[in-house]
Amino acid sequence: MEQITTAIPAKKSIALVAHDGKKSALTLWCQKHQDVLSQHNLYGTGTTGHLIEKTTGLAVEKLLSGPMGGDQQLGAKIAEHEVNLLIFFWDPLASQPHDPDVKALLRLAAVWNIPVACNEATADMLIASELMSQQIHRTIPDYHNYLADRLD
Numbered sequence: 001m002e003q004i005t006t007a008i009p010a011k012k013s014i015a016l017v018a019h020d021g022k023k024s025a026l027t028l029w030c031q032k033h034q035d036v037l038s039q040h041n042l043y044g045t046g047t048t049g050h051l052i053e054k055t056t057g058l059a060v061e062k063l064l065s066g067p068m069g070g071d072q073q074l075g076a077k078i079a080e081h082e083v084n085l086l087i088f089f090w091d092p093l094a095s096q097p098h099d100p101d102v103k104a105l106l107r108l109a110a111v112w113n114i115p116v117a118c119n120e121a122t123a124d125m126l127i128a129s130e131l132m133s134q135q136i137h138r139t140i141p142d143y144h145n146y147l148a149d150r151l152d
């Protein structure tokens, strides 16, 4: 597929999500990195977003709880270029009733080539990057070209 280059702005729109077994790890991580996070727009699934707001005071745009559609809402925001970085502490030791939604969210993050951290070590590296405060470039599928080809 043809690709185009697009920008992720210096002020990023970051999705924060954690499964139940990882919620305390994510809220602690958010407390630790509150200064950097406060410089960006934050989104979260329902429970995670509320917990982050409560423990850090950061403003989070809260979507539905994951099992009720929150992962799908985030996936849509990634496809519409509203969310451009994903921190998702998913739990590899617990099964989830909405596993297809989790997979779909991670798939769309890969399709649209946004930075993703699925564990704390990667999140630490992302948040420490000097690129967090700069505009960065990413290549994404050329959707208009894709559609034009299909309509030919």
Ligand SMILES: O=C(CO)COP(=O)(O)O
Pocket: 017, 018, 019, 020, 044, 045, 046, 047, 048, 049, 064, 065, 066, 067, 070, 071, 102
């Ligand atoms: O289930 C989730 C991610 O798959 C997260 O949802 P909650 O933040 O509502 O727990």
